[in-house]
Amino acid sequence: MSKQAQPSYPIHELLAKRWSPYWYDERPVKAEDLRSIFEAARWAASSYNEQPWRFIVATKDQPEQYAKVLSVLVEANQAWAQRAPVLVLGVIGRNFERNGKPNKAAEHDLGLAAASLTLEATARGLHVHQMIGLDPEKGRSVFGVPAGFEVLTALAIGYAADPAQAPEALRGRDTAPRGRKPLSEIVFGGTWGQVSSAVK
Numbered sequence: 001m002s003k004q005a006q007p008s009y010p011i012h013e014l015l016a017k018r019w020s021p022y023w024y025d026e027r028p029v030k031a032e033d034l035r036s037i038f039e040a041a042r043w044a045a046s047s048y049n050e051q052p053w054r055f056i057v058a059t060k061d062q063p064e065q066y067a068k069v070l071s072v073l074v075e076a077n078q079a080w081a082q083r084a085p086v087l088v089l090g091v092i093g094r095n096f097e098r099n100g101k102p103n104k105a106a107e108h109d110l111g112l113a114a115a116s117l118t119l120e121a122t123a124r125g126l127h128v129h130q131m132i133g134l135d136p137e138k139g140r141s142v143f144g145v146p147a148g149f150e151v152l153t154a155l156a157i158g159y160a161a162d163p164a165q166a167p168e169a170l171r172g173r174d175t176a177p178r179g180r181k182p183l184s185e186i187v188f189g190g191t192w193g194q195v196s197s198a199v200k
């Protein structure tokens with residue numbers, strides 16, 4: 001069973017291989033892989049090169065730190081994410097450091113950093129499952145996140161395991177086919193809703 005994307009046009013194999021598992025192997029992630037994953041995030045583009053992203057990381061061999069990150073997730077995400085060897089909180093700075101003005105691109109740019117991180121992880125045989133289901137205020141109090149910063153997302157990182165070994169509820173999710181809107185619904189030309197000739 002492969003969760004590999006079935007693209008309509010050729011795409012890079014790293015993009016095709018990426019997917020978000022629910023059932024993780026408990027094998028730890030090597031320290032050198034983790035460093036490179038965050039280095040990849042560091043080199044993402046950002047509006048005015050503000051680099052509004054921050055990450056709070058916990059590995060299973062730091063049980064207290066790991067439990068703190070896990071406690072920030074909503075229960076539905078805790079249920080499966082607790083098998084991942086690495087949990088990360090994605091945090092944004094809401095305002096520009098240079099002038100204190102609101103950074104409208106902060107969420108977007110955390111997404112770019114997460115995408116870079118995810119592709120670096122994929123290249124290393126790892127998987128990343130991002131989450132929005134968490135309690136930002138709990139994240140703030142548990143980790144002392146200062147005003148102006150906000151816990152926005154979480155990421156589970158590790159090796160996808162054989163879903164045949166997963167409990168019924170999770171097995172279905174990891175074996176379900178992957179779907180995407182067709183290009184004709186998302187790439188427009190002359191007017192809204194009119195398919196661009198670029199993708200015909």
Ligand SMILES: Cc1cc2nc3c(=O)[nH]c(=O)nc-3n(C[C@H](O)[C@H](O)[C@H](O)COP(=O)(O)O)c2cc1C
Pocket residue numbers: 018019020021077129130131132133134153178
């Ligand atoms: C920003 C973001 C937030 C997400 N939040 C959750 C979440 O809270 N819980 C969850 O189970 N999956 C979450 N997902 C995973 C998506 O459901 C998943 O990426 C989507 O179904 C596409 O599947 P794929 O990543 O395997 O291609 C999130 C993904 C992203 C990018």
